Amino acid sequence: MIFSANKLLLFGATGDLSQRMLLPSLCALASDGLLPDNIDIIGTARSEYTDESFCNFAAEALAKFLPAGRKVDIDGFLSKLRYQDLDASTPEGFDTLAKCAGPIGTQENEGLSIFLSTAPSLFEPTIKGLAANGLATGNVRIGLEKPLGVDLASSCQINDAVASAFSEDRIFRIDHYLGKETVQNLLALRFANIMFEPLWNAAHIDHVQITVAETVGLESRVGYYDGSGALRDMVQNHILQLLALVAMEPPTSFDATAVRDEKVKVLRALRPIQPNETVTGQYRAGAINGEAVPGYDEELGRDSETETFVALKAHIDNWRWKGVPFYMRTGKRLPERTTEIIVKFRDVPFSIFEDRGAKTLPNTLVIGIQPRENIRLSLMAKVPGLDRGGIRLRQVPLDIAMPDAFAGPERRIAYERLLLDLVEGDQTLFVRRDEVEAQWNWIDGIRETWDEANITPKTYTAGSWGPSAAIALAERDGVTWHE
Structure with missing residues (x-):
């Protein structure tokens, strides 16, 4: 829908995500003049706040979580905030919320954007409450924070509930990785540079690696994580979205429909995982950055078969990627926090330097x-010098660090991009229903494989790169994980 919302309704406004990401992002956008001047931001949650006490709450969050050195107009932003308490699990109170939101409007510069940052169990009653009180029709769109279910069936149930009140063109499913600058730059790298796309296929690429590593353990997510695990928490959304962007065909244009059409084709082409193509793990006590940390079972307080690490070898069965393995891994309590994509090209088919004792590397x-x-490309180059014995070659990196390449623009929080697009109605960086369901369909197949083959998590020491079987998963193909 084409309208720029002049009202924004934040469910879960007092929660952790709101404090860390949403309020700082909105403050930065407002300070940069990117939000409508007259925007009205209404926070809602169970907590009982007045407008004034919520502004004080928001000010404390901004002082704590705004990026250091970011110049913002905090007072100007706080003047846009209001608050209405609500228990979203019951129908009562939505009529008061609707009165607080006021008339939605029908012009292009009028409308309401809703952001749901609540437990998935509250999605259905929230949608019913919104619909029953006139907050789901006309110039209204809704953003949904993950998780959207724990499997395909529960995801469909949530999506059906949302679709009962909102058409697909007004539903914005959020994966915050898609708001990151380098993830968006992946599209520019592929489709704005003629040197890459002709080589972006099975004839020239040997394999692809995607790693999402965390050093943290359970922290405050005990209740959620043990019922989810690494496969549902990270692979189903973040990693599969990265894979889709790497592997998609060139879209016909840079708009939401064209981009998402190509992503869903990739997700549907994923071959079912076989038992020998997957490794799961669970961390035990070890050390991170020189500090002792407990094992998962100790943090949880009981034994569990939930995986905190998963490695997969995936294949995309289409012309472009036939025969190219995609190695993916993610885990908690790994040696470093990093998310990266590695594209390993094939070696040259014939080296003219081999008889001179020089070895080429892909x-x-x-x-x-x-x-x-950052984006780094390794190239082969001659080592300077006069060598009678032959020529010496060495890999030389071409390194583009984003802060160095673009020194002017300030580094933004990923949610800034997504919140701005929600307010303005651009769905390109949001996930469509058929994408979500294709992701869950593949993930459900993996869990079925684990159950049928009795695959349970292998232990690994906190501070290591996961179970040794994950190393073997790649090395039996002659591949080494990039570390």
């Missing part, structure tokens, strides 16, 4: 997403 493209956003 070109490697490293796309760093966090904590450091």
Whole structure:
């Protein structure tokens, strides 16, 4: 729908995500003049706040979580905030919320954007409450924070509930990785540079690696994580979205429909995982950055078969990628926090330097997403010098660090991009229903494989790169994980 919302309704406004990401992002957008001048931001949650006490709450969150050095107009932003308490699990109170939101409007510069940052169990009653009180029709769109279910069936149930009140063109399913600059830059790298796309296929690429590594353990997510695990928590959304962007065909244009059409084709082409193509793990006590940390079972307080690590070898069965393995891994309590995509090209078919004793190595493209956003391409070059014995070659990196390449623009929080697009109605960086269901369909197949083959998590020491079987998963193909 084409309208720029002049009202924004935040469910879960007092929660952790709101404090860490949403309020700082909105403050930065408002300070940069990117939100409508007259925007009205209404926070809602169970907590009982007045407008004034919520503004004080927001000010404390901004002081704690705004990026250091970011110049913002905090007072100007706080003047846009209001608050209405609500228990979203019951119908009572939605009529008061609707009165607080006021008339929605029908013009292009009028409308309401709703952001649901609540437990998935509250999605259905929230949608019913919104619909029953006139907050789901006309110039209204809704953003949904993950998780959207725990399997295909529960995801469909949530999506059906949302679809009962909102058409697909007004539903914005959020994967915050798609708001990261380097993830968006992946599209520019592929489709704005003629040197890459002709080589972006099975004839020239040997394999692809995607790693999402965390150093943290359970932290405050005990209740959610043990019922989810690494496969549902990270692979189903973040990693599969990265894979789709790497592997998609060139879209016909840079709009939401064209981009998402190509992503869903990739997800539907994923071959079912076989038992020998998957490894799961669970961390035990060890050390991270020199500090002792407990094992998962100790943090949880009981034994569990939930995986905190998963490695997969995936294949995409289409012309472009036939025969190219995609190695993916993610885990908690790994040695470093990093998210990166590695594209390993094939070696040259014939080396003219071999009889001179010089060995060539395949070109490697490293796309760093966090904590450091960078793109690095390794090339072979001659080592300077006069050598009678032959010529010496060495890999030389071409390194583009985003903060260095673009020194002017300030580094933005990923949610800034997504919240701005929600307000303005651009769905390109949001996930469509058929994408979500294709992702869950593949993930459900993996869990069925685990159950049928009795695959249970192998232990690994916190501070290591996971079970040794994950190393073997790649090395039996002659591949080494990039570390």
